[in-house]
Amino acid sequence: MEIIEQNRYYKVALDTIKTIDFYREQLPVDLINKAHTSFKNEQRIREWLHTHYMIQKLTDIFQMYGYNEWRKPFCSVTGEVLSIAHSDMYSAVIIASSGLVGIDIEEKGRDFKRASVKFINNKESVWVKSNEDLIKIWCFKEAAYKIINNASPDFKNDYHCIMSAEKTKVFVNKPIEKSINMFFIDNEKYFLTWCFEK
Numbered sequence: 694m695e696i697i698e699q700n701r702y703y704k705v706a707l708d709t710i711k712t713i714d715f716y717r718e719q720l721p722v723d724l725i726n727k728a729h730t731s732f733k734n735e736q737r738i739r740e741w742l743h744t745h746y747m748i749q750k751l752t753d754i755f756q757m758y759g760y761n762e763w764r765k766p767f768c769s770v771t772g773e774v775l776s777i778a779h780s781d782m783y784s785a786v787i788i789a790s791s792g793l794v795g796i797d798i799e800e801k802g803r804d805f806k807r808a809s810v811k812f813i814n815n816k817e818s819v820w821v822k823s824n825e826d827l828i829k830i831w832c833f834k835e836a837a838y839k840i841i842n843n844a845s846p847d848f849k850n851d852y853h854c855i856m857s858a859e860k861t862k863v864f865v866n867k868p869i870e871k872s873i874n875m876f877f878i879d880n881e882k883y884f885l886t887w888c889f890e891k
Contacts, residue, residue: 694750697878703789703889705796706747709782716742721755736781743784744777751788763842765793776839780883787887795839795873796887797832805831812848820856829879830854832886837863837873840888844868863888 694708713735717725724745728738748768749755756770766775768788775788776796787796805827812831813821821827834852838844845851845867853864861875877886 694747697785697885698876698887702792702891703787703794704751705785705787705885705887706751707783707785707798707885708743708747710736710739710743710779710784711746713739713742716746719746720749724757740779740784743779744786747784747786748775748788751786765839765842776836776887778835778885783883785885785887787889789889791891793840793842793890794887795836795841795889796885797835797839798883798885799828799832800883801825801828801881803828812852814849814853817854825884828884829856829877829886832877832884833861833863833875836875836886836888837865840873840890841865841868841871 694706696704697707698705720742728742732738748758752771754770756768758766759769760766766777773788773790774794775786776794778785778796778798780798780800783798785796785798787794805824809827812834817830833854834848837852851865851867855862863873863875865871873888875886875888
């Protein structure tokens, strides 16, 4: 597991999703059994188990995670807030003792051109030049969505992404107007972004 960012407010971690046998050696047998009874899809089982594995590594204790009234995840023992994202190969987690957090990850091979009509607005379409730009905008909006309580699912009309060399922000107009600063890593394999508010 790689710690991408760590400061006094939060930790961001990234790891590759492992095999079921790996989790059998790392996690309680009750959790393995619960995963198999809760999910039918093996990829979903592995994602869920890997999230618990990452939480255990980040907090130094085994703990489940639950959801608050806004469907935001939190650690059941320590109460830390977290946000979770998965792609085919990766799991990413941001965890904080308090505040609001959001994270998203996409692998570079996924084609977003057809889906972009659902999340790209007219202002953004002016500067979008590639599938990689689409991936970035999708991830920025998804992470922003995860940080907002009672968030609007209308990525096209209620979220607007501004990218520059100095900073990237997502402006949200529903359910409240706010500007969210985005942090990210962009490499040849994936695009990872996260946000945090105290």
